[in-house]
Amino acid sequence: MPVDGKTEIAICLGSACFARGNNRTRKVIEDYIRNNGLWDKVIFRGGRCFNHCQQGPVMKIDEKIYDKITELNVTEILDEVFGQD
Numbered sequence: 001m002p003v004d005g006k007t008e009i010a011i012c013l014g015s016a017c018f019a020r021g022n023n024r025t026r027k028v029i030e031d032y033i034r035n036n037g038l039w040d041k042v043i044f045r046g047g048r049c050f051n052h053c054q055q056g057p058v059m060k061i062d063e064k065i066y067d068k069i070t071e072l073n074v075t076e077i078l079d080e081v082f083g084q085d
């Protein structure tokens with residue numbers, strides 16, 4: 001559920017996802033939020049293992065899980081969610 005009308009983005013920082021790239025992807029997401037002026041619309045947080053390690057690295061936007069995110073495809077996902085061109 002959105003919190004306070006904001007979209008919640010949670011990136012898994014559990015050891016499997018962290019080791020497979022989520023540490024770098026976290027920075028890409030932060031840059032995306034900043035560059036698109038989204039800080040007042042989102043809550044961005046790191047989470048512990050989401051029990052999806054096999055499909056990782058993973059990210060959750062509200063309750064939806066996105067599998068196999070990378071520094072490259074995460075921007076595409078965020079564009080879809082936030083309707084950026």
Ligand code: FES
Nearest residue numbers: 014017049050052
């Ligand atoms: S470490 Fe990310 S889902 Fe388990």
